[in-house]
Amino acid sequence: MAPTYNIAMVSDFFFPQPGGIESHIYQLSTKLRDRGHKVIVVTHAYEGRTGVRYLTNGIKVYHVPFLVIYRSASFPTVFSFFPVFRNIMLRERIDIVHGHASLSSLCHEAIFHARTMGLRTVYTDHSLFGFADAASIMANKLLKFSLSDVDHVICVSHTCKENTVLRASLDPLMVSVIPNAVVAENFKPLHSRPEVSANSFGHNPPPVRQLGPHDTITIVVISRLFYNKGTDLLTAAIPRIIQNHPNTRFIIAGSGPKAIDLEQMIEQNVLQDRVEMLGPVRHEEVRDVMVRGHIYLHPSLTEAFGTVIVEAASCGLYVVCTQVGGIPEVLPSHMTVFAKPEEDDLVAATGKAIAALRANKVRTELFHEQVKTMYSWTNVAMRTERVYNGISGAISEAEFYGYDAANAASWSATRGRSGVQSFALIDRLKRYYGCGIWAGKLFCICVIVDYLLFVFLELWFPREKIDICPDWPRKTINEQKETVKDARSRW
Structure with missing residues (x-):
């Protein structure tokens, strides 16, 4: 015993x-x-x-x-x-x-x-x-x-x-x-597909509806708004991403001293209808925020693991994250687009993720079952x-x-x-x-x-x-x- x-x-x-x-x-x-x-x-x-x-x-x-x-x-x-x-x-x-x-x-x-x-x-x-x-x-x-x-x-x-x-x-x-x-059962996609299971990865199940060129892509950010979490990088990148991709919007959840910088950026660029600030959210509400998006953006400057990106992948989001610390160890390459912790590279990586989703090159509907088998x-x-x-x-x-x-x-x-x-x-x-x-x-x-x-x-x-x-x-x-x-x- x-x-x-x-x-x-x-x-x-x-x-x-x-x-x-x-x-x-x-x-x-x-x-x-x-x-x-x-x-x-x-x-x-x-x-x-x-x-x-x-x-x-x-x-x-x-x-x-x-x-x-x-x-x-x-x-x-x-x-x-x-x-x-x-x-x-x-x-x-x-x-x-x-x-x-x-x-x-x-x-x-x-x-x-x-x-x-x-x-x-x-x-x-x-x-x-x-x-x-x-x-x-x-x-x-x-x-x-x-x-x-x-x-x-x-x-x-x-x-x-x-x-x-x-x-x-x-x-x-x-x-x-x-x-x-991650408790995968607590981070299910918005529309779970019963026909997609861990045993059906090789059977190439039919994809979900392809995003059209004019469909809105929502990018989600859930993070403490501190310097080490890359909030300054996010503040600089958001206007450029929206300018390069008109049919995109952001949902940002979290609180911290850098929240005022984000609010000022929204005011200066008149992005009130394109960037939604939710403030702090409880952990049990994270899934409800994530399933509103298509891409999860994680601009952290240092990270030992990054549990939130596993939760995002489990919710069926394509992950764009900085290639720092232990983040490259967390998820397989087909779930992520990596960027250097620099403004230009983060904007380019986000654009690459948006293009991949519109071209239906990423099977995000399979992510939940894959994450469930990887983490327990x-x-x-x-x-x-x-x-x-x-x-x-x-x-x-x-x-x-x-x-x-x-x-x-x-x-x-x-x-x-x-x-x-x-x-x-x-x-x-x-x-x-x-x-x-x-x-x-x-x-x-x-x-x-x-x-x-x-x-x-x-x-x-x-x-x-x-x-x-x-x-x-x-x-x-x-x-x-x-x-x-x-x-x-x-x-």
Whole structure:
């Protein structure tokens, strides 16, 4: 029988805020619960969301009342979070702490404190960062501090893995690639075709009605309106695309500081009847917006994965996206038109996509079934579960890291269970000391202070006096088998 775990997902980014990280945490938690694990989520308080909340699928969410400073990231407290965090971990009898997102203060602090408490830790990176500007240098140093003492790291794409390995100076064998997924049933095309199935791709089913030369093509954009999401690029490209292709219109959903630039562009070019600004939309409304269009435009300047383009393809939209980060790994070439993150190339790529649709060269009616076979959250949960088994010792080190017995003697001390899973204070100090001439010493001081705080909490607030929360009923063994059977049938 496979072991089950009590897992804490920790991140500043969670519902009700929409986004890829938020959706990833929720969907992964749901599927892990389906596999018999206990999952809680720890995040900061949102407007109208405070205290402890239960989601309909039995996942408990702790909203910690911390100050939010920028883009839903909480103010870093380093040590102030520890008493609350310890109380939650003991109440819920947590075995594994799984943090998400590079810019989440709660994530990094949770991993740091969890190691002090002797808990297994996993970190998932969802973003790409550079190496030259001051903000990236600070973020990378913070990541180096956090990941110097973590059991395993997960990245959502191979490009993301390369970036994280370089930023945090990690052994590549300590990093696994597990992509995002999509609930295809929630992103069906507007007019589903029952005769088109995953088994009919080779039978060349009849195409849908061809777009005429004067039919309007709708281009959809759903994104946070920030610089890194390519909003400036979008603002410059929209007037040129509409000028080159008169029978086109745009639907833009999302909010952010760059929204005012889009509104000014619409006013200056008198495009009120050609560009519709919807503002922020809830995640459950994304499909209803997407099915209004023919093309999905994704002008991001940096992206580790890009779940939204998978959702768009599942809705039957032809995807135009910038060839940056992990985006080229996400969808096959017949579903996408790639562009350089430049205005001229984005305009040209969009024109190419419009011409392909009018010439009926793209079978978008087949996209939904193809996406359904490519991405599954059940598959993501099973692969994440294998990481949990590897760091907890449920499977052998050789099986988890993929080396044979002949090479075991030469296995580096910085790799595998012997290198990262020791909770001894002296071993932790050795790992942090190598983070830099000055930073290493500062990190060691933080570890010692955190350990002393932990001893103080153990003496003055003994764990015997902390009430244990009753578990939500877990899935039965038969239900777990049905889940695995369903996942294998989809593969």
